[in-house]
Amino acid sequence: MKASLHHPLQAADVIQWDHHCDVAVVGFGAAGACAALEAARAGASVTLFEMAGGSGGASALSGGEIYIGGGSDAQTAAGFSDSAEALETYLQMAGGPDADADKCALYARNSLDHYQWLKDQGVPYKGTYVPGKVIEPTTDDTLIWSGSELAWPFREQAAPAPRGHVIQHEGWGGGRKLVDILEARTVEAGVDVQCNARVTALIMDGRAVAGLVVRQDGQERCIRATRGVILCTGGFCMNEDMLRRYAPHAAKLNDPIGVNDNGSGIEMGMAAGGDAIHLDEFFSTCPWIMPDSLAQGVFVNVAGNRFIGEDAYHGRVSRTMLDQPGGHVYLLVDNATFAQPLDIARIEIAAVGESWEEVEAELGMEPETLSATMRVYNRNAAQGRDPLFHRGPEFMTPLVEAPFAALKLDFSTSYFSFFTLGGLNTAPTGEVLDRGGIPVPGLYAAGRASCGLPRWGHGYSSGMSLADCTFFGRQAGLSAARNEPADAVSNRSIDVVSAE
Amino acid sequence: MKASLHHPLQAADVIQWDHHCDVAVVGFGAAGACAALEAARAGASVTLFEMAGGSGGASALSGGEIYIGGGSDAQTAAGFSDSAEALETYLQMAGGPDADADKCALYARNSLDHYQWLKDQGVPYKGTYVPGKVIEPTTDDTLIWSGSELAWPFREQAAPAPRGHVIQHEGWGGGRKLVDILEARTVEAGVDVQCNARVTALIMDGRAVAGLVVRQDGQERCIRATRGVILCTGGFCMNEDMLRRYAPHAAKLNDPIGVNDNGSGIEMGMAAGGDAIHLDEFFSTCPWIMPDSLAQGVFVNVAGNRFIGEDAYHGRVSRTMLDQPGGHVYLLVDNATFAQPLDIARIEIAAVGESWEEVEAELGMEPETLSATMRVYNRNAAQGRDPLFHRGPEFMTPLVEAPFAALKLDFSTSYFSFFTLGGLNTAPTGEVLDRGGIPVPGLYAAGRASCGLPRWGHGYSSGMSLADCTFFGRQAGLSAARNEPADAVSNRSIDVVSAE
Structure with missing residues (x-):
């Protein structure tokens, strides 16, 4: 059987490594860009593989809104007080019956630093507020109510504040501009970006991920990633077969928000032993x-x-x-x-x-x-x-x-856009966890290939997915860069079980 | 890392095989009993491992009701006409948005033969009908309305008939008697039944399942199953961690229907490359x-x-x-x-x-x-x-x-009993399919370790799970017995991907 999304290649079967890097990132949306950027800045040699001809992913189709709170300049200027505690409580409620308490807490404590980091990358924020119920501002204002903060039951437990921090941008679709800025920083940081490069399988060394197989120019190449592979391939809203098996109630909707959101990273991660959780959950809106x-x-x-x-x-x-x-x-x-x-x-x-x-x-x-x-x-x-x-x-x-x-x-003829919220179970570090809760060595994920802050369709708020993509993409990049390099294609490390 | 439910042992790491059989069955509820029985009758040497001290599983907690239609003796005697087509349509509707059309069709065409088979095993059916809305008969009558056949929208598309065929039994809980009868036949057929035997991991030979690790008398033993392993371990209604990750809306209910329904077979099957689908679905009732x-x-x-x-x-x-x-x-x-x-x-x-x-x-x-x-x-x-x-x-x-x-x-204090409906994706043969839809060589599943006829909580009907357990348990047993034995611990068979 040939290696595929469902069957990793064993490192022992690799005849020749065609390329070496410390960290390989798969997917060039916001999550992949942030992961690559932080890994490169932490000193790793990073290669980023993108299936399409250029950066973008579902991030570039978005409004470029990021869920940030705790008392930002824009919140304060508009007369709102907010706290990390209120943000954390809101994220917990919005995460539904299995909210990830650790990720909610980490993000809530660090969202203002993350906002500063985004500014430092050159993401512009005018800091001005638009009142009312808007999906995204069409003016160049940059703060809106983007969730259910004022609505019951959220308002009763989490002190409300507007938290949708939108990139300064006239008209719709600021997400494209956000990705362009992150791309520029990524290239400056020395990330080796390879587009039109479709990753077809992971390469395993025993339990550990050692690299990946990528199809480029009609050839399959074996890439050794010494410190880790980071899957930032998006969700599976464009994979009808996965929708049918895992999220059949989303399958009837007619407008998937995605570019190549075919679930390939989720499939590869599961094939490498990763756990995928809450695959039935999806965001949808009309x-x-x-x-x-x-x-x-x-x-x-x-x-x-x-x-x-x-x-x-x-x-x-x-x-x-x-x-x-x-x-x-x-x-x-x-x-x-x-x-x-x-x-x-x-x-x-x-x-x-x-x-x-x-x-x-x-x-x-x-x-x-x-x-x-x-x-x-x-x-x-x-x-x-x-x-x-x-x-x-x-x-x-x-x-x-x-x-x-x-x-x-x-439901079948009106315009219901949607994307999936379930994905690989990750630690706040971005490490992909197996079904026993143990990290799969060398494997990381971020964005909608993972199950992150947003994981409950009924609780989703705008900006929550990009917050998760960018912040936890960064964590994954840092974690991979700091990962101890595995010995070059070591032997399997599983214990021998003997009878007696 | 030690082999576990989440990490199969590699055959190459087995020092000594402690036991050989053609087919190993895990779990001694109705599914396991039927699988073992058919495998043994087809000429295979079969060893059945049960974690508890004896047979039973969730099947023994049930009413012993099996969903059968198409014009049984009992249906006819009570004046109902039924057809395989109506049964198939009902099963399709009850299966929800991703009903398994092949399984519905196969079962509908064969349910009367299956009924005869059950009788041939000694399962008694008086053939008498109890009208009205009952959960299970407390008299020894054996035909009831056990689903939504008369209710909208089912009645509009599938001609209604009562299809709950209950083992002849005074009082509640005929499931125990059903399992006892199947157990007797299993033993007569020469199945080697080993109780107090907890299976802790599968053993893989490359992509194929070669056997299993079982803990007995404080020792771990390596069991070689030449033709296959059949997982009949039930669902995961008693595994709080799995409920939280996969079916959080069931986690709040207070009465899991199960004995050792800890999801171990689903976990082992996934670790061997099997796909698990519709894990969010569950039956519940008050x-x-x-x-x-x-x-x-x-x-x-x-x-x-x-x-x-x-x-x-x-x-x-x-x-x-x-x-x-x-x-x-x-x-x-x-x-x-x-x-x-x-x-x-x-x-x-x-x-x-x-x-x-x-x-x-x-x-x-x-x-x-x-x-x-x-x-x-x-x-x-x-x-x-x-x-x-x-x-x-x-x-x-x-x-x-x-x-x-x-x-x-x-919902939190009233008595809501429940069990899970998601599980390993299987072909009608009982073969466990991987995420690409290809069978995992040597691996079979039946009952609630698999995702079978019942897979949508809103469509469940009494007798549907036992119909699935018994009928598709039999298919799995036959399939495994006929499986070509793999060469004794062959080398991995995955293709080498080379880069030019």
């Missing part, structure tokens, strides 16, 4: 809060019932939508809050009426379902309270101005 | 339909909304409960339907009132939430229809006789 007056709407499922405080982060609301039965949900708005949804969202107007009873009837719903929901909602909204789902008072607008409309968000 | 008048009740969540047709299989209803926010749900009943819940279920009466409005108020719920739900429900129930959740007409009893009560099912 851009229903643009135009922003729609953010005052009320969501109901096909039974006419609300299911969440609609003021939570759009990803949390969208992920909860997907839990609802019937394949679609409705966003209810009145004349005052109605706006034509973005074309791209493919949200259609399903019913219009002079009363909620008429909308209910036009949707073919039972009398006293949707209309009863809206009667309760409007009664409470008039008092600025939501005893059912704890929506914040500023979003409790009574929907009482005719005509009324129901917009339909269909 | 015994709320005993006494059976409670089955006429209505479930609402903390927002006062219904969330499922309550006539679905109790496991499907219970699993959907756990998706609801707030940590508990309420079962609403009136004077006519009220009965004291089973003590064991730890379901408490949370509110009583002369009207649904009073119950609503006593629960501290918003006016017009629960009471509006019940107004709609009672109006529709009077007409025998449920346009919202499609509950069958025979379960649409208006709840109109005061006093009214809300029973509270708390």
Whole structure:
């Protein structure tokens, strides 16, 4: 059997090492760039392999938002106080039922230093705040609310502050600029960047990762990485087979956010003995809060019932939508809050009426379902309270101005973008852990190839993945650079079990 | 590093083989018994290792119900017609978004032959039918409705028939008797049964499984299994660490159904290169339909909304409960339907009132939430229809006789039993597949160590796991017995990748 993503090559079977380096990094998104940069600065010779023709990955498709807190210049200038404790609590809550307490604590204590580090690399931050519910700023402002900080139950346990620190950039898509800056620093630091280089297998020396096989110019080359291999290959939102086996509820969505997010690093890491956890988890969102007056709407499922405080982060609301039965949900708005949804969202107007009873009837719903929901909602909204789902008072607008409309968000036809959150289990150092919790020698991972700070679709907040990519990418680079080099292709080190 | 569940021993490192057999089976529940039996009858020398002092596993804790259809004697005698096609469709629907079409088809075509095989082993079936909604018969009758066949949406696509074929047995717990019978046949067939034998690692010869390490009498012994190892070790409902990493939503439940269901086979299979899929899925249930008048009740969540047709299989209803926010749900009943819940279920009466409005108020719920739900429900129930959740007409009893009560099912304190449904990905032959879909030579799995027919908590039906254990256990046994023996500890067979 040929070596592959699923079957590492044994070092003893390598006829010739075609290239030597201390640290090999796979993938040139934000995680890979940060890992390579720190490894090189720590004195390691670093080779970075990227499958595509250049840097980017899913990071370059993002808004370039990084989740940072604890009292940054921008937070202070905008009049917000924040603390490392509040940030840590928020990260813990957002991490869901198996949040990684160590990573949350480490990141929370160091996010301001990390922010400074990003500035030191040349990432520009204007330090100005945009209020309101925005997905990313289209101006060059750089601080926004990017999660569920103000929403229940988060606001009750973690003192809220805006923490989405966005690269200074006009318009959408600051992620490309962020990666460009990190790429420039990476090259300056002497990292040997090799693009159009597809890594096809790891090379193992007993339990340890010794290098990798890469396909370049039609040839397979064996690369010896003395101190370690760092997998920064992204998630698996573009691998239909993996989605089916591990995250079938994401498989029905139509817009994977990725470039080459084929799960190759997760597969290679598992084949090397690494544990992959929470593979069923995914982030998803539908851009229903643009135009922003729609953010005052009320969501109901096909039974006419609300299911969440609609003021939570759009990803949390969208992920909860997907839990609802019937394949679609409705966003209810009145004349005052109605706006034509973005074309791209493919949200259609399903019913219009002079009363909620008429909308209910036009949707073919039972009398006293949707209309009863809206009667309760409007009664409470008039008092600025939501005893059912704890929506914040500023979003409790009574929907009482005719005509009324129901917009339909269909899970299979509306625009639901998504990416996966499960991946290789790593220590805060970036070391890949095996199923017994022991590091696989010589193997590191960061970004969405790993299971990091974001690991629960219902808790995701914008900037959390890039925070994880950049910060824990750096840790992985440092750890690999400091790793004691393994003896050149030593013998297997597993104990002999004898009978007797 | 010592060999362990997470790190196979290499055959080259075995100093002495302490025992030789053609086929080694690990675990002596129903799956292991059937695997061993078929392997032995096919001419293989079989050794079966069981960690406990005797046979049983989770199978012996069950009701001994097996999901069989297509027109059995019992179905026909009770006046039901059924077909292999209807059975296959039902299994497909019950398997959820990644149902295994090949296994569903193979089982549906062969379930009557399998039923005959079970009878041939001496499993008694009286062939008599018990109507109604029962968890298992307490009489010695042997056919019941054991799933969601009559419930929406199943009834619309798969012609309903009762398919729970239960071993003839007075009282609860026929599973113990089923395993005893299979054990007797296993011993008669010449299987070498070794109890108090804990398998601690697999032994690999390159990519192939060559044997296993077992701890017996304080010693570790190396067992050579020439034709294969069959993992029948059950799921991981009793391994808190695995639950946290792979199925954190099950980790909060308090009653794992298992004996030694510690996931050891899944871990060893993964360490040998096997793929494990749908590890997040689990069956769960709370015994709320005993006494059976409670089955006429209505479930609402903390927002006062219904969330499922309550006539679905109790496991499907219970699993959907756990998706609801707030940590508990309420079962609403009136004077006519009220009965004291089973003590064991730890379901408490949370509110009583002369009207649904009073119950609503006593629960501290918003006016017009629960009471509006019940107004709609009672109006529709009077007409025998449920346009919202499609509950069958025979379960649409208006709840109109005061006093009214809300029973509270708390997810953390009520009795929620559960077991895991994810496991090693296997072919219908029982071969364990690697992440590329290629069999791991010499490795087989069956029962809840594998991901079989049941793989979606919301679709589980009673008898589906034992059907899978027994039928696919047999396939695994046959496959292993027919496997070409590997050359005694051959060299690794992986291709050498050379660079030019």
